[in-house]
Amino acid sequence: MTADIRVINEFLESLTQHPKTPDEVRFGDTLFYNWDESVPYSSDLYAIELEKDPDRDFVILNFADIQCHDGEAFSEVGEFAEETMDKLIRQTRPDLITLSGDNAFDAFAYLRLIRFIDSYGIPWAAVMGNADHTGLVSEFWGAYQLAEAKNSVFDYGPSGMGYGNYIINITEGGHIIHTLFMLDTHHEEEMQAGSYDHLYDSQIAWYKWAVEGIAAEEGHTVESTAIMHIPVPEYQNAWDSVYDAETGTLRAPYCDHAFCRVQEKMGPPDFNNGFFALCKALGSTKNMLCGHDHVNCFSIDYEGITLTYALKTGYGCYWKPDTHGGTTLTLSSDGHIRVDHHYIDPTASEVKKFVLEYFGINRYGDGIVPKFPDFKG
Ligand SMILES: [Fe+2]
Numbered sequence: 001m002t003a004d005i006r007v008i009n010e011f012l013e014s015l016t017q018h019p020k021t022p023d024e025v026r027f028g029d030t031l032f033y034n035w036d037e038s039v040p041y042s043s044d045l046y047a048i049e050l051e052k053d054p055d056r057d058f059v060i061l062n063f064a065d066i067q068c069h070d071g072e073a074f075s076e077v078g079e080f081a082e083e084t085m086d087k088l089i090r091q092t093r094p095d096l097i098t099l100s101g102d103n104a105f106d107a108f109a110y111l112r113l114i115r116f117i118d119s120y121g122i123p124w125a126a127v128m129g130n131a132d133h134t135g136l137v138s139e140f141w142g143a144y145q146l147a148e149a150k151n152s153v154f155d156y157g158p159s160g161m162g163y164g165n166y167i168i169n170i171t172e173g174g175h176i177i178h179t180l181f182m183l184d185t186h187h188e189e190e191m192q193a194g195s196y197d198h199l200y201d202s203q204i205a206w207y208k209w210a211v212e213g214i215a216a217e218e219g220h221t222v223e224s225t226a227i228m229h230i231p232v233p234e235y236q237n238a239w240d241s242v243y244d245a246e247t248g249t250l251r252a253p254y255c256d257h258a259f260c261r262v263q264e265k266m267g268p269p270d271f272n273n274g275f276f277a278l279c280k281a282l283g284s285t286k287n288m289l290c291g292h293d294h295v296n297c298f299s300i301d302y303e304g305i306t307l308t309y310a311l312k313t314g315y316g317c318y319w320k321p322d323t324h325g326g327t328t329l330t331l332s333s334d335g336h337i338r339v340d341h342h343y344i345d346p347t348a349s350e351v352k353k354f355v356l357e358y359f360g361i362n363r364y365g366d367g368i369v370p371k372f373p374d375f376k377g
Contacts, residue, residue, distance in 0.1 A: 041213020081314025101129025
């Protein structure tokens, strides 16, 4: 109960402390920056730097689609989600935690989640999902809470491109060895009716500017990962390239992958903005990580880029017991990343199993309507 009152206080304080609009600047900080292609790139000015210990790998732990409503966040559903995250943090000992969007549905759930993640004292970085405006004071309010948290490295990014497009450079020995592009893929139906949105042309131009700017600074193209909520349409091509629909089996080596499952129709936009093709052409981005489709999970090498559906974390919105947990990106000194899914069994605890199954909380297939009800997985 004390914790609940603290969150209520934080919420009331947030109404008086955060700027009402993105253009209103408080406390002398500039929130968004103005960008066009003529601006010279500088990592010092436009990127966040995190240093890798040369003696060990740099571990990034991703939580996907935690997505609790207020009522859930303060019930067993929220507590079980926190238990899952706590287990994953202790298992993987991350250097950075990322949230790939659809972080929470409502304002109190948002504040509770932020306080929980921040309490570990580990740097963390979130992107916005298509649900990250639902039930909040505004999407900007959510972005402001993410940016103000003590250990969060969330940055607003350039103006006019949404909330939270930012660059994290991971360095070792004074050099950038890998870049994370944190990207806002927006909501739905703003760019095309009946479709989920994706990156604006301006974001894609900004990404190209940064890839080329970092390459100029380092004297070579630096490997990178794009972390965003909504996948690119090529996720479907990747799946089609490894799944034999006639036999219902996966081709090698994916038949040996513990987590290579498509259990709902993919929800990329109904248009192709050319982002994947540009990534291929520039040769920097070797990994994409998305959430969005809660019961899909894979990591497939497709035309030189590893496309990853992260494991869904927690029991908010809709979920399935066989695709639940977190995903790590493990960076070695050579700049390459290895992707691993970390399964957390919701039925390992009898109490949890009873609560989740008896009440059928958000269980996919137990009355929960998937995004595309006609899909036969
Ligand atoms: Fe979601």
